[in-house]
Amino acid sequence: MEGHVVTTNPWLVMAINMTVVFGVLICLGFLMKLIYIIDPTKKKPVKAETVVPAPATESTKSVEQPVATSNDEEIVAVITAAICAMGYSSDRIASIRPAISNSWKLDGRLTGRT
Amino acid sequence: MDAFMVALNSVWTDSGLIVFTWGHAVMIAVGCLLMYMAFAKNFEPLLLGPIAFGCILANLPRNGFEEGVMALIGAGIKYEIFPPLIFLGVGAMTDFGPLLANPKTLLLGAAAQIGVFVALAGAMLLGFTEQQAAAIGIIGGADGPTSIYLASKLAPELLGAIAVAAYSYMSLVPLIQPPIMKLFTTQKDREIVMEQLREVSRFEKIVFPIASTIFISLLLPPITSLLGMLMLGNLFRESGVTARLADTSENALINIVTIFLATGTGLTMSADSFLNFDTLLIIALGLVAFIGGTAGGVLFGKLMCMLDGGKTNPLIGSAGVSAVPMAARVSQVVGAKANPSNFLLMHAMGPNVAGVIGTAVAAGTMLAMMSR
Numbered sequence: 001m002e003g004h005v006v007t008t009n010p011w012l013v014m015a016i017n018m019t020v021v022f023g024v025l026i027c028l029g030f031l032m033k034l035i036y037i038i039d040p041t042k043k044k045p046v047k048a049e050t051v052v053p054a055p056a057t058e059s060t061k062s063v064e065q066p067v068a069t070s071n072d073e074e075i076v077a078v079i080t081a082a083i084c085a086m087g088y089s090s091d092r093i094a095s096i097r098p099a100i101s102n103s104w105k106l107d108g109r110l111t112g113r114t
Numbered sequence: 115m116d117a118f119m120v121a122l123n124s125v126w127t128d129s130g131l132i133v134f135t136w137g138h139a140v141m142i143a144v145g146c147l148l149m150y151m152a153f154a155k156n157f158e159p160l161l162l163g164p165i166a167f168g169c170i171l172a173n174l175p176r177n178g179f180e181e182g183v184m185a186l187i188g189a190g191i192k193y194e195i196f197p198p199l200i201f202l203g204v205g206a207m208t209d210f211g212p213l214l215a216n217p218k219t220l221l222l223g224a225a226a227q228i229g230v231f232v233a234l235a236g237a238m239l240l241g242f243t244e245q246q247a248a249a250i251g252i253i254g255g256a257d258g259p260t261s262i263y264l265a266s267k268l269a270p271e272l273l274g275a276i277a278v279a280a281y282s283y284m285s286l287v288p289l290i291q292p293p294i295m296k297l298f299t300t301q302k303d304r305e306i307v308m309e310q311l312r313e314v315s316r317f318e319k320i321v322f323p324i325a326s327t328i329f330i331s332l333l334l335p336p337i338t339s340l341l342g343m344l345m346l347g348n349l350f351r352e353s354g355v356t357a358r359l360a361d362t363s364e365n366a367l368i369n370i371v372t373i374f375l376a377t378g379t380g381l382t383m384s385a386d387s388f389l390n391f392d393t394l395l396i397i398a399l400g401l402v403a404f405i406g407g408t409a410g411g412v413l414f415g416k417l418m419c420m421l422d423g424g425k426t427n428p429l430i431g432s433a434g435v436s437a438v439p440m441a442a443r444v445s446q447v448v449g450a451k452a453n454p455s456n457f458l459l460m461h462a463m464g465p466n467v468a469g470v471i472g473t474a475v476a477a478g479t480m481l482a483m484m485s486r
Contacts, residue, residue, distance in 0.1 A: 008244060010235035013483070017231050018224075020479045021472055024333060025224040028471070029217040031325055032318075036214070041317045 130175035137385030138173040144388070145169035145380070148278070157285035161258065161376045165278065168380020179381065187378040191266055191273070196375040197259035198343040203368025204259070204470070205323075205347025206360045208438065212463040214318050215311035218418065219430065219461075223468025225414030226434025227476045229254030229407025233399045234480075240395055245269050248480040250396050253280045254403025255473030256287065256437035262379060263340055264477045268484060274383035275393040279400035287437050290401075291408050291444045298412045299428050303419065304452030306427040308461045319352040326471070334478030336485065341474050407435040411465065433462040436469035 007013060036042070080090050126132065148166035152159040171177060171184075179185060190196045213219060234251030242250060249269040252261050253276060261280040265273045283290065296304075323345035331338040350360035415431025429449045433441040445462035 008238070010238040010247075013238070013244070014231040014235045016483070017234070017476060017479050018228065021227050021475050022221070022224045024330065024475045025220040025468065025472055027329065028326055029220045031329060032214055032217040032220075032322065035318050035321045035325060039315055039317045039321075041315050 128176070130177070133175045135175075135385065137389050138175060140389060141173040141383060141385045142170050144383070145173070151282075151285075158281050160372060161281045162285065164373055164376035165281065165380040165383075168377040169274075169383040170380075171377075172381045172384045184381060187374050188381055190374055191262065191378040191382070192270070194263055194266055194339070196371050196378065197263040197266075198339045199371040200259040200368060200375060201340055201344040202347040203363045203365075203371070204438070205344040205349075206351045206364035206368075208344070208348055208351075208467055208470070209463065210319060210322055210348065210467055211314040212311055212460050213465075213467050214314045214322060216461070216464050219464030220468045220471075221418070222411050222414055222431045222434040222465035223470075223472040224434075225431065226407045226411035226436075226465070226469055227255065227472045228410030229403040229405065229435065230473070230476050232406040233403030236402055237395075237399050240399075242392075242395075243269075244484050246272055248484050249276055250399050251403060252276075252473065252477055252480070253283065253396075253400035254407045254435070255469070255476060256280070256284050256404065256407065256435040256441065257470060257473040258284065259375070260340065260473050260477050262375065264480065267336075267481060270382075271387055272392070272396060274379065274388050275396045276400075277379040278383070279397045282397075283400055283404045284437050284440070287404075287435075287440045288444055288447075290404055291432050291435075291441065292448050294405055294408045295412055295429055295432050295444075295448050298409060298416065301452060303416065303428050304449060305456065306419065306424060307453065307456050308427050308430075308458065309425065311460060316352065316354065320349065323348045323352070330471075330475065330478075334475060334482060336481035337474050337478035340477070341471075344470070344474070404435065408432045411435060411469075427456070427458055427461070430458055430462040430465055434465040434469040434472065436466065436473050438466050438470060439463065441469070442466040 007016075076096055079096055080093060083093060084090055145166045148162050148169065151157040152162035152166060172179070177184075179188070230251045230253075232251075233254050234247045237247035237250045238244060245268040249261075249265040249272055252264045255261065258277065258280050262273065262277050265276040269276070327338075327342055327345040330341055347360070347363045350356045350363055411431035411434035412428050413431070414434075415426060415428030418426045418431075419428050427449060429445045430442075433445045435441050442459055442462035442465075446457070446459040449456045449458040
């Protein structure tokens with residue numbers, strides 16, 4: 001059977017193939033970035049100004065202080081609502097901060113892999 | 115009594131013993147050795163086991179494999195049916211999340227393909243044809259189905275040796291890679307702790323397999339079936355509404371096809387095609403390909419580490435040789451030895467799955483350049 005071999009120079013074959021592999025995978029990287037950019041479900045990053053506490057009542061003050069460090073109002077609001085739903089006053093919340101843990105291990109435990 | 119003797123003579127003249135050669139005996143011994151490695155030493159037993167038994171079956175003379183189920187299994191390899199089906203299951207088991215979260219690790223998957231092309235150049239210099247050299251080189255991709263796919267298209271006469279070399283070296287990844295990884299990295303490199311990856315949305319995970327299939331298949335049509343099945347399996351997994359299809363793909367189907375693919379590969383290992391000097395050269399070149407791929411990935415990881423101010427642990431580069439997930443596990447183990455609090459597994463999964471795509475792309479490029 002006759003082939004349509006482009007070149008018989010081993011080094012040239014190597015160079016062409018590596019260039020194509022790198023080229024295709026770099027384009028794929030751009031494709032991934034594009035998918036990330038157009039993702040309509042992406043969570044929008046919260047701007048720093050939005051977490052500056054507004055004049056607040058006694059009860060919200062204690063909640064908003066840690067928000068400046070966690071930078072996520074939504075999570076604080078959800079946690080506060082959940083605590084209130086359990087029958088506790090939001091006044092009792094001293095701070096909300098992420099637990100210090102190895103999240104990879106936690107992920108492993110949650111998915112039952114470890 | 116005469117009738118008895120005639121019947122006995124007929125059984126003897128029709129038996130395989132009358133045409134049994136030393137070559138068959140050697141290949142049966144090779145089959146037994148592979149079986150020992152698979153079952154006693156636990157070297158890829160799911161694959162080497164049926165390959166070894168297929169090898170023994172293929173070297174029993176007058177086996178009548180020209181028809182029946184064995185002919186059908188042979189056709190599954192000859193007509194490239196099994197490797198894409200294996201890829202369907204691989205896709206259903208693959209999480210592209212770490213790659214989507216850190217797309218630059220695609221470059222590590224590309225860099226690790228250097229082993230493929232070093233072996234390809236070496237094979238051409240040793241006198242193999244361009245097609246045979248390409249099929250031998252892909253062993254460095256550490257991807258069994260792609261190796262079989264390419265060999266059956268470009269060099270079917272070398273299929274048995276290539277498959278055995280590919281699967282043997284894949285099982286030896288934990289032994290081959292660590293010394294090379296340590297050779298090209300310092301203790302400080304190995305201790306680097308990488309930042310946690312961002313969360314990848316369901317939208318990204320669903321759109322990626324579709325978009326990448328369209329993009330790569332338009333560019334490299336010869337690998338459409340291989341890549342398409344990989345991404346279809348992944349869609350089953352990520353869609354969230356086809357759990358039954360994903361479950362079948364990653365369990366029942368892949369197990370059934372593995373039996374056929376591995377046995378069929380063993381059936382290609384007949385004495386006349388396997389017992390020659392080329393087989394030894396292929397096994398040696400396969401090792402060169404593996405070492406080259408590991409070194410390429412680690413060195414590129416080191417380059418990335420220098421460019422991004424020490425954020426990338428070069429050890430994850432070695433996972434670019436595919437061998438999912440074993441190569442990623444090796445990165446994790448070597449990294450954890452240098453720094454017990456280091457957890458590189460998910461970071462290494464990025465180049466690892468990029469390596470699968472990279473090897474398929476390398477195969478597609480070589481098919482486009484060298485198809486018969």
